Amino acid sequence: MIKKGGKLEVSLNELKQLTTSISNTHNLNTLEKDKIDEQKNKITPNITPQKECKNPLELIKTINNNKSRASGNVNNIEEDYEKKELEELIENEKRSNTIKYEIKEKMEYITENLDRIKEAISSKETEEKLKKIEKLISEESLYMAQFSSERAQISDDIKSIIKNFYEHDLREQFVNTSQFLKKHEKCMSTTYTKEEIDNILSETKRELDKIASLQCEHFRNIKKIRRRIK
Numbered sequence: 406m407i408k409k410g411g412k413l414e415v416s417l418n419e420l421k422q423l424t425t426s427i428s429n430t431h432n433l434n435t436l437e438k439d440k441i442d443e444q445k446n447k448i449t450p451n452i453t454p455q456k457e458c459k460n461p462l463e464l465i466k467t468i469n470n471n472k473s474r475a476s477g478n479v480n481n482i483e484e485d486y487e488k489k490e491l492e493e494l495i496e497n498e499k500r501s502n503t504i505k506y507e508i509k510e511k512m513e514y515i516t517e518n519l520d521r522i523k524e525a526i527s528s529k530e531t532e533e534k535l536k537k538i539e540k541l542i543s544e545e546s547l548y549m550a551q552f553s554s555e556r557a558q559i560s561d562d563i564k565s566i567i568k569n570f571y572e573h574d575l576r577e578q579f580v581n582t583s584q585f586l587k588k589h590e591k592c593m594s595t596t597y598t599k600e601e602i603d604n605i606l607s608e609t610k611r612e613l614d615k616i617a618s619l620q621c622e623h624f625r626n627i628k629k630i631r632r633r634i635k
Contacts (some may be wrong), residue, residue, distance in 0.1 A: 497599055504602050505593050511609045516586060518616045522579050578615065585612050 589605060597605065 500599070501597060501602050504606050508589070508592055508606055508609045511613045512586060512589070512592075515582060515609075515613055515616050518619070519579065519582050519586070522575050522582075522616075522619070526575050526579060575619070578619070582612060582616065 585608070589609075592605065
């Protein structure tokens, strides 16, 4: 919170400086205009022909001088705005990079658990392993009781895990999450607006919550069980 407060204070100070600069420029332009008006008011009807020629020339000279100053003041305003815009671009880029690394970290977690989901839904491979066990049991009658017991235990373990998995409709989740990762695979090298990067972060958090709700840690049991039947 202190860090955010410090950034806010810096931004407010920059805004005050910009406002002061614009206000000062406006005052200078107003002052130049007043000088021109003053020169105009000095021209009176009761003057000699010589002075009558001199006053307009002085007025033109004054106008040109003040016009140049006013133009310079306008340029100063433009430079102030350009400087402010550049600072905002730099700040937005820093913020975007910070969010990108947060997204990258969350996507790595999602990818890791997506592999576990894939392992869980490959039930055909599991069925093939069970068939091999059954064949082994029939060929090795001497150890039939031992194999039968192990086979039953393995079968129960796998069925329990798979039943729990399919209650979550893992196939659909696997497809959706894979599409999400594919869509944003170039996130780190892509330039986004503030709104776009915020939307991607929100989308990533939602996807992570879905994966986390599956409690993918126990998906590892599938691999352990398969090792027992190889």
